[in-house]
Amino acid sequence: MSLRRLNRHLISVLALLAPITLFADSPYLFDDTPLSEPLGHPEWFKESFLDLPEDLQQAVESGKRGIIVYFGQQRCPYCEKFLNVNFGASDIRSYTEKHFDVIAVDIWGVQELTDITGEILTERQYSVRKKTNFTPSLIFIDADGNEALQLRGYYPPYKFRAALEYVADGHYRNERFSDYLRRADGSLTFEPDELNEQPFFDQPPYALQRNHFPAAHPLAVFFEQGNCHACDVLHAQPLQEDEISDLFESFQTIQLDINTNTPVLTPTGEKLTARQWANKLEIFYTPSIIFFDPEGNEIIRADSVVQFYRLRNILNYVLSGGYQSHPNYQLWRSEQSHAYSN
Numbered sequence: 001m002s003l004r005r006l007n008r009h010l011i012s013v014l015a016l017l018a019p020i021t022l023f024a025d026s027p028y029l030f031d032d033t034p035l036s037e038p039l040g041h042p043e044w045f046k047e048s049f050l051d052l053p054e055d056l057q058q059a060v061e062s063g064k065r066g067i068i069v070y071f072g073q074q075r076c077p078y079c080e081k082f083l084n085v086n087f088g089a090s091d092i093r094s095y096t097e098k099h100f101d102v103i104a105v106d107i108w109g110v111q112e113l114t115d116i117t118g119e120i121l122t123e124r125q126y127s128v129r130k131k132t133n134f135t136p137s138l139i140f141i142d143a144d145g146n147e148a149l150q151l152r153g154y155y156p157p158y159k160f161r162a163a164l165e166y167v168a169d170g171h172y173r174n175e176r177f178s179d180y181l182r183r184a185d186g187s188l189t190f191e192p193d194e195l196n197e198q199p200f201f202d203q204p205p206y207a208l209q210r211n212h213f214p215a216a217h218p219l220a221v222f223f224e225q226g227n228c229h230a231c232d233v234l235h236a237q238p239l240q241e242d243e244i245s246d247l248f249e250s251f252q253t254i255q256l257d258i259n260t261n262t263p264v265l266t267p268t269g270e271k272l273t274a275r276q277w278a279n280k281l282e283i284f285y286t287p288s289i290i291f292f293d294p295e296g297n298e299i300i301r302a303d304s305v306v307q308f309y310r311l312r313n314i315l316n317y318v319l320s321g322g323y324q325s326h327p328n329y330q331l332w333r334s335e336q337s338h339a340y341s342n
Contacts, residue, residue: 026085027081027085027086027154027155027156027157027305028156028229028230028233028305029233029237030077030081030307031077031307032077032078032306032307032308032309032310033077033309034075034076034077034309035074035075035076035077035080036075037075038074038075039072039073039074039075039076039079039080039083041070041072041083041104042083042087044093044097044102045070045102045103045104046067046101046102046103048103048104050103050105050111050112050113050114050123051113051114052067052069052103052113052114052115052116052141053114053116053118053145054114055067055101055103056116056141056143056145058101059100059101059143060143062101064098064099064100064101064143065099065100065142065143065167065168066099066100066140066141066142066143066148066167067100067101067102067103067140067141068096068100068101068102068103068138068139068140068141069103069105069138069139069141070102070103070104070105070136070137070138071105071107071127071130071132071135071136071137071138071139072104072105072106072107072135072136073106073107073108073135074106076135076136078134078135078136078153078154078305078310079135079136079154081154081305082136082154082160085156085157086155086156086157086160089157091161092157092160092161092164095161095164095165095168096164099164099167099168100140100164100168105123105126105127106123107123107124107127107132107135107330108123108124108127108334109122109123109124110122110123110124111123113126116141116145116147127330128328128330128331130150131152131328132152132330133152133153133300133328133329133330134152134153134154134304134310134329134330135153135330136153136154137150137151137152137153138150138151138163140163140167140172142167142172148167148172149163149166149167149172149177151163151304152303152304153302153303153304153305153306154304154305155285155304155305156230156305159181159284159285162180162181162184163177166180176282177282177284178279178282178283178284179279181284182279182284194226194227195224195225195226195231195255195257196224196231196232196234196235197255198235198239198245198248198253198255199245200245200248200249200251200253201222201253201254201255202252202253202254204262205263205265206254206256206262206263206264206265207265208221208252208254208264208265208266208267208292208296209265209266209267209268209269209296210267210292210294210295210296211267211268211269211295211296212269214294214295215252215294216294217250217251217252217294218250218251218252218291218292218293218294218299218318218319219251219252219253219254219267219291219292219293219296220248220251220252220253220254220289220290220291220292221253221254221255221256221289221290221291221292222253222254222255222256222287222288222289223256223258223274223278223281223283223286223287223288223289223290224255224256224257224258224286224287225257225258225259225286226257226259228286228287230285230286230287230305231286231287234287234306237307237308238306238307238308238311241308243312244308244311244312244315247312247315247316247319248315250319251291251315251318251319256274256277256278257274258274258275258278258283258286259274259275260273260274260275261273261274261275262274264277266296267292267296267297268296283303284303285303285304288301288302288303289301289302289303289306290303291314291318293318293323299318299323300314300317300318300323300329302314313333314329317329317332317333322336
Protein backbone atom coordinates (compact mmCIF):
# COMPACT_ATOMS: atom_id res chain seq x y z
CA MET A 1 0.00 0.00 0.00
CA SER A 2 1.40 3.40 -1.01
CA LEU A 3 1.91 6.09 1.62
CA ARG A 4 -0.86 8.13 0.05
CA ARG A 5 -3.31 5.24 0.12
CA LEU A 6 -2.29 4.47 3.71
CA ASN A 7 -3.03 8.08 4.68
CA ARG A 8 -6.39 7.82 2.95
CA HIS A 9 -7.17 4.66 4.92
CA LEU A 10 -6.20 6.36 8.19
CA ILE A 11 -8.50 9.30 7.41
CA SER A 12 -11.37 6.87 6.90
CA VAL A 13 -10.63 5.04 10.15
CA LEU A 14 -10.36 8.26 12.15
CA ALA A 15 -13.58 9.55 10.66
CA LEU A 16 -15.38 6.41 11.78
CA LEU A 17 -13.84 5.93 15.22
CA ALA A 18 -12.95 9.37 16.58
CA PRO A 19 -15.44 11.79 18.11
CA ILE A 20 -16.29 14.66 15.81
CA THR A 21 -14.89 17.17 18.31
CA LEU A 22 -11.43 15.85 17.44
CA PHE A 23 -11.78 17.71 14.15
CA ALA A 24 -13.15 20.97 15.54
CA ASP A 25 -10.42 22.98 13.80
CA SER A 26 -10.47 20.98 10.57
CA PRO A 27 -11.97 22.75 7.54
CA TYR A 28 -13.05 19.40 6.06
CA LEU A 29 -14.24 17.17 8.90
CA PHE A 30 -17.37 18.34 10.70
CA ASP A 31 -21.04 17.59 11.26
CA ASP A 32 -23.00 19.73 8.80
CA THR A 33 -26.49 19.27 10.25
CA PRO A 34 -28.19 22.57 11.21
CA LEU A 35 -26.90 24.19 14.39
CA SER A 36 -29.02 24.03 17.52
CA GLU A 37 -28.12 27.60 18.52
CA PRO A 38 -28.14 30.64 16.22
CA LEU A 39 -24.89 32.22 15.12
CA GLY A 40 -23.84 35.79 15.72
CA HIS A 41 -21.35 37.87 13.75
CA PRO A 42 -17.83 38.85 14.80
CA GLU A 43 -17.73 42.15 16.63
CA TRP A 44 -15.32 43.57 14.07
CA PHE A 45 -17.79 43.21 11.17
CA LYS A 46 -19.02 46.64 10.16
CA GLU A 47 -22.21 47.95 11.76
CA SER A 48 -24.07 48.71 8.57
CA PHE A 49 -27.40 50.23 7.61
CA LEU A 50 -27.18 47.94 4.53
CA ASP A 51 -26.54 50.85 2.20
CA LEU A 52 -23.78 49.30 0.11
CA PRO A 53 -22.78 52.46 -1.83
CA GLU A 54 -22.38 54.28 1.48
CA ASP A 55 -20.46 51.36 2.99
CA LEU A 56 -18.15 51.28 -0.02
CA GLN A 57 -17.52 55.02 0.10
CA GLN A 58 -16.62 54.84 3.78
CA ALA A 59 -14.29 51.88 3.19
CA VAL A 60 -12.46 53.67 0.37
CA GLU A 61 -12.17 56.87 2.40
CA SER A 62 -10.49 54.87 5.16
CA GLY A 63 -7.90 53.52 2.70
CA LYS A 64 -9.39 50.10 2.05
CA ARG A 65 -9.64 48.26 -1.27
CA GLY A 66 -13.38 47.69 -1.06
CA ILE A 67 -16.02 45.73 0.83
CA ILE A 68 -16.97 42.10 1.27
CA VAL A 69 -20.67 41.25 1.45
CA TYR A 70 -21.04 38.16 3.64
CA PHE A 71 -24.22 36.11 3.09
CA GLY A 72 -25.04 33.80 5.97
CA GLN A 73 -27.71 31.95 7.91
CA GLN A 74 -28.15 31.76 11.66
CA ARG A 75 -27.99 27.96 11.91
CA CYS A 76 -25.51 27.23 9.13
CA PRO A 77 -22.62 24.95 10.22
CA TYR A 78 -20.56 26.00 7.19
CA CYS A 79 -20.91 29.62 8.31
CA GLU A 80 -19.80 28.62 11.79
CA LYS A 81 -16.76 26.87 10.32
CA PHE A 82 -15.90 29.93 8.24
CA LEU A 83 -16.23 32.35 11.13
CA ASN A 84 -14.36 30.18 13.64
CA VAL A 85 -11.64 28.61 11.49
CA ASN A 86 -10.96 31.14 8.71
CA PHE A 87 -11.50 34.32 10.68
CA GLY A 88 -10.12 32.54 13.72
CA ALA A 89 -6.71 32.69 12.01
CA SER A 90 -5.10 35.94 13.15
CA ASP A 91 -3.35 36.59 9.82
CA ILE A 92 -6.58 36.20 7.84
CA ARG A 93 -8.54 38.43 10.19
CA SER A 94 -5.89 41.17 10.25
CA TYR A 95 -5.45 41.09 6.46
CA THR A 96 -9.22 41.27 5.95
CA GLU A 97 -9.62 44.17 8.38
CA LYS A 98 -6.75 46.04 6.74
CA HIS A 99 -8.11 45.83 3.20
CA PHE A 100 -11.89 45.39 3.47
CA ASP A 101 -14.99 46.20 5.47
CA VAL A 102 -17.25 43.15 5.89
CA ILE A 103 -21.02 43.66 5.61
CA ALA A 104 -23.25 40.85 6.91
CA VAL A 105 -26.46 39.93 5.08
CA ASP A 106 -28.99 37.36 6.32
CA ILE A 107 -30.22 35.46 3.24
CA TRP A 108 -33.68 35.21 4.83
CA GLY A 109 -33.64 38.77 6.18
CA VAL A 110 -36.46 41.24 5.50
CA GLN A 111 -34.52 44.41 6.20
CA GLU A 112 -34.22 46.84 3.31
CA LEU A 113 -30.88 46.88 1.53
CA THR A 114 -29.55 49.31 -1.05
CA ASP A 115 -27.43 47.45 -3.57
CA ILE A 116 -24.35 48.86 -5.22
CA THR A 117 -26.43 50.32 -8.09
CA GLY A 118 -28.77 52.13 -5.68
CA GLU A 119 -31.72 49.76 -6.02
CA ILE A 120 -33.64 49.04 -2.81
CA LEU A 121 -34.72 45.47 -2.04
CA THR A 122 -34.81 43.12 0.93
CA GLU A 123 -31.85 41.05 2.10
CA ARG A 124 -33.64 37.93 0.90
CA GLN A 125 -34.34 39.39 -2.54
CA TYR A 126 -30.74 40.50 -2.87
CA SER A 127 -29.48 37.06 -1.85
CA VAL A 128 -31.66 35.34 -4.46
CA ARG A 129 -30.52 37.78 -7.14
CA LYS A 130 -26.90 37.03 -6.30
CA LYS A 131 -27.53 33.25 -6.51
CA THR A 132 -26.29 32.43 -3.04
CA ASN A 133 -27.10 28.74 -3.37
CA PHE A 134 -24.83 27.92 -0.46
CA THR A 135 -23.84 29.79 2.66
CA PRO A 136 -21.51 31.28 3.47
CA SER A 137 -21.29 33.20 0.20
CA LEU A 138 -19.10 36.26 -0.24
CA ILE A 139 -19.05 39.02 -2.83
CA PHE A 140 -15.95 41.19 -3.11
CA ILE A 141 -16.73 44.70 -4.38
CA ASP A 142 -13.78 46.85 -5.40
CA ALA A 143 -13.26 50.59 -4.86
CA ASP A 144 -15.00 51.39 -8.16
CA GLY A 145 -18.13 49.43 -7.24
CA ASN A 146 -17.32 46.48 -9.48
CA GLU A 147 -17.83 42.89 -8.41
CA ALA A 148 -14.31 41.46 -8.29
CA LEU A 149 -15.05 37.93 -7.09
CA GLN A 150 -17.84 35.80 -5.70
CA LEU A 151 -17.36 32.70 -3.55
CA ARG A 152 -20.30 30.37 -2.94
CA GLY A 153 -19.91 27.99 -0.04
CA TYR A 154 -17.19 27.35 2.50
CA TYR A 155 -13.54 27.20 1.43
CA PRO A 156 -10.61 26.24 3.65
CA PRO A 157 -8.34 28.99 4.98
CA TYR A 158 -5.62 28.66 2.34
CA LYS A 159 -8.15 29.14 -0.47
CA PHE A 160 -9.87 32.08 1.22
CA ARG A 161 -6.50 33.70 1.93
CA ALA A 162 -5.71 33.43 -1.79
CA ALA A 163 -9.06 35.05 -2.62
CA LEU A 164 -8.30 37.98 -0.33
CA GLU A 165 -4.92 38.55 -1.96
CA TYR A 166 -6.36 38.05 -5.47
CA VAL A 167 -8.73 40.98 -4.93
CA ALA A 168 -6.62 43.20 -2.65
CA ASP A 169 -3.63 43.05 -5.01
CA GLY A 170 -5.77 43.73 -8.09
CA HIS A 171 -5.13 40.43 -9.90
CA TYR A 172 -8.85 40.17 -10.71
CA ARG A 173 -8.38 42.94 -13.27
CA ASN A 174 -6.12 40.77 -15.41
CA GLU A 175 -7.03 37.13 -14.85
CA ARG A 176 -9.71 34.79 -13.57
CA PHE A 177 -9.40 33.39 -10.07
CA SER A 178 -8.96 29.88 -11.45
CA ASP A 179 -6.05 31.07 -13.63
CA TYR A 180 -4.51 32.97 -10.72
CA LEU A 181 -4.52 29.84 -8.56
CA ARG A 182 -3.27 27.67 -11.39
CA ARG A 183 -0.38 30.06 -12.00
CA ALA A 184 0.46 30.06 -8.29
CA ASP A 185 0.44 26.25 -8.24
CA GLY A 186 2.18 25.89 -11.58
CA SER A 187 5.28 24.32 -10.07
CA LEU A 188 3.30 21.49 -8.49
CA THR A 189 2.75 18.18 -10.25
CA PHE A 190 0.35 15.42 -9.30
CA GLU A 191 0.18 11.77 -10.18
CA PRO A 192 -2.88 11.17 -12.40
CA ASP A 193 -3.33 7.59 -11.14
CA GLU A 194 -3.72 8.58 -7.49
CA LEU A 195 -7.44 9.36 -7.53
CA ASN A 196 -9.94 7.68 -5.24
CA GLU A 197 -12.26 5.17 -6.85
CA GLN A 198 -15.99 4.62 -6.45
CA PRO A 199 -18.13 1.78 -7.84
CA PHE A 200 -20.63 4.24 -9.35
CA PHE A 201 -18.01 5.97 -11.54
CA ASP A 202 -18.38 5.20 -15.26
CA GLN A 203 -15.27 4.16 -17.13
CA PRO A 204 -13.92 5.87 -20.28
CA PRO A 205 -14.48 6.75 -23.05
CA TYR A 206 -16.41 9.77 -21.79
CA ALA A 207 -19.05 10.51 -24.43
CA LEU A 208 -21.31 12.87 -22.49
CA GLN A 209 -23.07 14.74 -25.30
CA ARG A 210 -26.76 15.20 -24.59
CA ASN A 211 -27.76 18.48 -26.24
CA HIS A 212 -29.13 16.74 -29.36
CA PHE A 213 -30.63 13.66 -27.71
CA PRO A 214 -31.54 13.91 -24.00
CA ALA A 215 -30.03 11.30 -21.72
CA ALA A 216 -31.98 9.00 -19.44
CA HIS A 217 -30.33 10.31 -16.27
CA PRO A 218 -28.78 13.53 -14.98
CA LEU A 219 -25.00 13.73 -15.08
CA ALA A 220 -22.55 14.27 -12.20
CA VAL A 221 -18.94 15.09 -13.07
CA PHE A 222 -16.30 14.86 -10.33
CA PHE A 223 -13.28 17.07 -10.97
CA GLU A 224 -10.41 15.96 -8.73
CA GLN A 225 -6.62 15.74 -8.65
CA GLY A 226 -3.86 13.80 -7.00
CA ASN A 227 -2.42 14.89 -3.66
CA CYS A 228 -5.81 16.33 -2.67
CA HIS A 229 -6.63 16.01 1.03
CA ALA A 230 -10.15 17.43 0.55
CA CYS A 231 -10.79 14.76 -2.12
CA ASP A 232 -9.68 12.05 0.29
CA VAL A 233 -12.06 13.32 2.97
CA LEU A 234 -14.98 13.44 0.53
CA HIS A 235 -14.39 9.81 -0.42
CA ALA A 236 -13.71 8.66 3.14
CA GLN A 237 -16.79 10.30 4.65
CA PRO A 238 -19.88 11.36 2.66
CA LEU A 239 -19.32 8.98 -0.26
CA GLN A 240 -19.04 6.06 2.17
CA GLU A 241 -22.62 6.65 3.35
CA ASP A 242 -25.06 4.20 1.73
CA GLU A 243 -27.68 6.92 1.32
CA ILE A 244 -25.26 9.02 -0.74
CA SER A 245 -23.86 6.19 -2.85
CA ASP A 246 -27.38 4.88 -3.55
CA LEU A 247 -28.45 8.32 -4.82
CA PHE A 248 -25.46 8.48 -7.16
CA GLU A 249 -26.64 5.23 -8.75
CA SER A 250 -29.44 7.29 -10.33
CA PHE A 251 -26.89 9.50 -12.12
CA GLN A 252 -24.47 9.01 -14.92
CA THR A 253 -21.32 9.74 -12.93
CA ILE A 254 -17.74 10.20 -14.09
CA GLN A 255 -14.47 11.26 -12.46
CA LEU A 256 -11.85 13.44 -14.17
CA ASP A 257 -8.38 14.51 -13.14
CA ILE A 258 -8.14 18.26 -13.89
CA ASN A 259 -4.43 17.92 -14.71
CA THR A 260 -4.72 15.33 -17.48
CA ASN A 261 -5.41 15.29 -21.20
CA THR A 262 -8.13 12.66 -20.90
CA PRO A 263 -10.45 13.21 -23.90
CA VAL A 264 -14.04 14.17 -23.13
CA LEU A 265 -17.03 14.80 -25.36
CA THR A 266 -18.82 17.35 -23.18
CA PRO A 267 -22.60 17.59 -22.64
CA THR A 268 -22.75 20.35 -25.28
CA GLY A 269 -20.78 18.29 -27.82
CA GLU A 270 -17.33 19.91 -27.50
CA LYS A 271 -14.23 17.75 -27.82
CA LEU A 272 -11.99 18.82 -24.95
CA THR A 273 -9.45 17.37 -22.59
CA ALA A 274 -10.23 17.13 -18.89
CA ARG A 275 -7.78 19.97 -18.29
CA GLN A 276 -9.40 22.19 -20.95
CA TRP A 277 -12.92 21.51 -19.69
CA ALA A 278 -12.00 22.25 -16.08
CA ASN A 279 -10.42 25.51 -17.22
CA LYS A 280 -13.47 26.46 -19.28
CA LEU A 281 -15.74 25.77 -16.30
CA GLU A 282 -13.36 27.85 -14.12
CA ILE A 283 -12.85 25.05 -11.61
CA PHE A 284 -10.58 26.34 -8.86
CA TYR A 285 -11.33 23.88 -6.06
CA THR A 286 -11.01 20.12 -5.87
CA PRO A 287 -13.10 18.16 -5.42
CA SER A 288 -15.81 19.89 -7.43
CA ILE A 289 -18.97 18.09 -8.56
CA ILE A 290 -20.84 19.65 -11.50
CA PHE A 291 -24.40 18.50 -12.16
CA PHE A 292 -26.04 18.58 -15.60
CA ASP A 293 -29.64 17.88 -16.63
CA PRO A 294 -30.58 15.30 -19.31
CA GLU A 295 -30.32 18.04 -21.99
CA GLY A 296 -26.78 18.99 -21.00
CA ASN A 297 -27.48 22.21 -19.09
CA GLU A 298 -25.58 22.84 -15.87
CA ILE A 299 -27.94 22.68 -12.88
CA ILE A 300 -25.74 23.35 -9.89
CA ARG A 301 -22.19 22.78 -8.72
CA ALA A 302 -20.77 21.65 -5.39
CA ASP A 303 -17.41 23.37 -5.74
CA SER A 304 -16.65 24.10 -2.11
CA VAL A 305 -16.36 22.02 1.06
CA VAL A 306 -19.33 19.65 1.24
CA GLN A 307 -20.36 17.11 3.84
CA PHE A 308 -23.19 14.57 4.11
CA TYR A 309 -26.21 16.76 4.85
CA ARG A 310 -25.56 19.31 2.10
CA LEU A 311 -24.52 16.72 -0.49
CA ARG A 312 -27.62 14.62 0.17
CA ASN A 313 -29.82 17.69 -0.30
CA ILE A 314 -28.10 18.63 -3.56
CA LEU A 315 -28.61 15.13 -4.93
CA ASN A 316 -32.30 15.20 -3.99
CA TYR A 317 -32.65 18.68 -5.51
CA VAL A 318 -31.40 17.36 -8.84
CA LEU A 319 -33.12 13.96 -8.84
CA SER A 320 -36.50 15.36 -7.76
CA GLY A 321 -36.43 17.95 -10.55
CA GLY A 322 -36.63 20.69 -7.93
CA TYR A 323 -34.33 22.86 -10.04
CA GLN A 324 -37.04 23.09 -12.72
CA SER A 325 -39.43 25.02 -10.49
CA HIS A 326 -36.82 26.54 -8.16
CA PRO A 327 -33.62 27.70 -9.90
CA ASN A 328 -32.51 28.95 -6.48
CA TYR A 329 -31.48 25.97 -4.34
CA GLN A 330 -32.05 27.80 -1.03
CA LEU A 331 -35.67 28.61 -1.89
CA TRP A 332 -36.27 24.98 -2.81
CA ARG A 333 -34.79 23.83 0.51
CA SER A 334 -36.90 26.33 2.40
CA GLU A 335 -40.06 25.09 0.74
CA GLN A 336 -39.10 21.47 1.37
CA SER A 337 -38.47 21.87 5.08
CA HIS A 338 -40.38 25.09 5.98
CA ALA A 339 -37.40 25.66 8.24
CA TYR A 340 -33.64 26.17 8.11
CA SER A 341 -31.69 24.83 5.16
CA ASN A 342 -27.95 24.95 4.47
